Amino acid sequence: MNDHEKYDYIIAGCGCSGMSLLYRILRTPTLKSKKILVIDKTKKINNDRTWCYWERKNGLFDEIVYKKWKSLQFFSDNFTKKLSLNKYTYKMIRGVDFYSFVLAFSKKFINVTFKKENILRIDTNNQKGMLITDKSKYFAEYIFNSTNLFLPKITNKNSILQHFEGWFIKSKEGSFDCNTGRLMDFRVSQKHGTTFMYLLPITKNEALIEYTLFSEKTLKKNEYEIELKKYISKYLNIENYEVIHKEFGIIPMSLAQFERKHKLSKSIINIGTTGGYTKASSGYTFQFIQKNSDIIIQNLLNNTIPSPKKNLRDKMFEWYDRTLIEVLISKKMEGREVFTILFKKNNVDKILSFLGNESSLKDDLKIMTSLPVVPFLKSGLKHLFKNKF
Numbered sequence: 001m002n003d004h005e006k007y008d009y010i011i012a013g014c015g016c017s018g019m020s021l022l023y024r025i026l027r028t029p030t031l032k033s034k035k036i037l038v039i040d041k042t043k044k045i046n047n048d049r050t051w052c053y054w055e056r057k058n059g060l061f062d063e064i065v066y067k068k069w070k071s072l073q074f075f076s077d078n079f080t081k082k083l084s085l086n087k088y089t090y091k092m093i094r095g096v097d098f099y100s101f102v103l104a105f106s107k108k109f110i111n112v113t114f115k116k117e118n119i120l121r122i123d124t125n126n127q128k129g130m131l132i133t134d135k136s137k138y139f140a141e142y143i144f145n146s147t148n149l150f151l152p153k154i155t156n157k158n159s160i161l162q163h164f165e166g167w168f169i170k171s172k173e174g175s176f177d178c179n180t181g182r183l184m185d186f187r188v189s190q191k192h193g194t195t196f197m198y199l200l201p202i203t204k205n206e207a208l209i210e211y212t213l214f215s216e217k218t219l220k221k222n223e224y225e226i227e228l229k230k231y232i233s234k235y236l237n238i239e240n241y242e243v244i245h246k247e248f249g250i251i252p253m254s255l256a257q258f259e260r261k262h263k264l265s266k267s268i269i270n271i272g273t274t275g276g277y278t279k280a281s282s283g284y285t286f287q288f289i290q291k292n293s294d295i296i297i298q299n300l301l302n303n304t305i306p307s308p309k310k311n312l313r314d315k316m317f318e319w320y321d322r323t324l325i326e327v328l329i330s331k332k333m334e335g336r337e338v339f340t341i342l343f344k345k346n347n348v349d350k351i352l353s354f355l356g357n358e359s360s361l362k363d364d365l366k367i368m369t370s371l372p373v374v375p376f377l378k379s380g381l382k383h384l385f386k387n388k389f
Contacts, residue, residue: 006139008034010131012119013146014044016051016095017272017289019102021144023060024297026109031300035111037138039131041118044103049095050166050208050247051286052200054088054352060290064097067178067202072348075185076340083183083348090181092200092208093286119147122268129267142306144296146272152256156216159254160193160329162283165224166210166247168202169232172240176201184343186336188231192219194328194335197231206244209236214253214328214335224248251283255322255329255383261307269296269307280321282355317357320364322383323376332375345370 009025011018018038026032069090072083106112117133122145124130129143182199189195193215201207211227213219232238251273258276262268271277277292278285295308310318327333342351346367353359354367368376 005137006035007037007113008141009036010129010138010140010143011036011038011146012040012122012131012143013272014038014040014099014114015146015272016049016098016286017146017275017277017293018144019044019099020289021271021293021296022106022112023102024293025300026106026112028297028301031297032109033111036109037113037115037140038106039115039117039119039133039138041116043116044099045096047094047096047245048247049249051093051095051098052090053093053284053287054085054090054356055287056087056089059091061093061098061101062091064093064101065091066094066097067092067200069179069181069200071180072183073180073185074183074339074343075187076336077187079340079344081343082180083343085348085352087349088352090183119149122147122149122262124262124265124267127267129265141267143268144271144306145268146270146274148274150259150262150268150270151274152254152258154252154254154256157329158256159252160214160216160325161218162212162214162251162253163218164198164210164212164247164249165228166198166208166249167228167243168206168208168245169238169241170206170244171238172205173238174204175236175238175241176204176207178203184339185231185235186340187235188227190334190336194339196336196339197235199236210247218250251278251285253280253283253325253328255280255325260310261305266305266307269305271296275307279355279357280318281324284355287356313357316364319380319383320354320368323380326379326383327375330379332379333372338371341371342367 011022022038070085074081074083117135119133121132122143128139131138131143178201185197188197192213195213198210198212199207209228211224260270260275272289277288279288292308296306299306328335350363
């Protein structure tokens with residue numbers, strides 16, 4: 001084994017989870033001199049993602065937040081509500097800004113190596129993590145993996161897909177209230193399943209508009225375009241605009257078990273979606289990656305296995321997620337009906353706290369009892385003992 005192939009840490013995949021962890025390692029005095037390899041098959045130079053999340057205070061990446069909102073809206077056929085945020089601020093970060101920020105910071109460290117190679121396998125060798133690419137082999141004390149190599153099997157029996165196409169548009173006239181976003185607008189057709197529009201205005205002339213569905217399969221490409229054009233015309237009353245950027249994404253909302261560490265080795269730690277950091281019931285990922293990255297850093301400092309262990313509250317929130325997904329998969333209730341009741345009967349800060357796994361047991365109970373008992377009770381009991389409390 002050559003010395004140049006040995007590292008303290010290997011970060012497999014330089015998306016949100018990998019780069020978030022790298023940034024935290026390099027900001028930690030006792031870890032920042034570790035020999036680190038970051039490896040991916042592509043370079044992160046494009047604006048391939050837009051992440052939105054909410055925080056109570058200023059966060060680690062506030063410097064690159066593209067836009068913030070303290071006011072949101074919810075729309076359904078017979079219900080509209082303005083959501084005034086008190087404790088939280090809703091934030092947007094563009095992928096290109098995030099990647100550039102972390103890459104620029106990491107260039108200060110000669111102990112960090114970036115390689116563009118295709119990852120074929122991640123395994124162990126003599127109790128060390130081993131990563132094999134199309135060009136070489138690399139070894140490390142810990143491999144932090146965000147590739148899809150260890151993803152559980154996703155089927156239409158255990159999962160639904162959250163899939164979306166988003167357009168950043170620029171209108172000819174000032175068409176948007178740039179201080180208020182639309183978190184969910186269910187006034188669109190529900191023929192494919194839970195379907196809503198998501199609108200985040202950047203300026204009076206620019207906004208992100210996203211057509212989002214929770215369903216068993218994706219649509220034909222032109223169907224997303226048809227619905228976006230229809231919404232822009234019918235509900236925003238905009239005819240003269242240009243599309244300046246497009247994004248498409250698929251996020252599993254799954255009952256499958258995502259493992260935070262490899263079953264056979266403590267050297268392989270799954271992060272990001274592969275490690276189950278995506279919120280199963282909503283698809284939100286960014287804020288959970290940040291929370292779990294903090295725990296990984298603390299575990300490294302304490303010389304314990306880096307993978308965050310699930311405590312009782314983690315398992316309870318996982319159970320809540322699985323209950324909702326079961327309701328949607330089994331079609332016991334429409335997603336539009338569930339979310340309308342949720343926002344109609346609860347304060348938005350309480351909902352965001354609940355969705356962010358930050359709520360109290362008292363608030364959990366209030367939110368759960370605001371929803372219809374029968375479908376949620378049946379689904380909840382079905383998954384109660386599968387969560388290994």
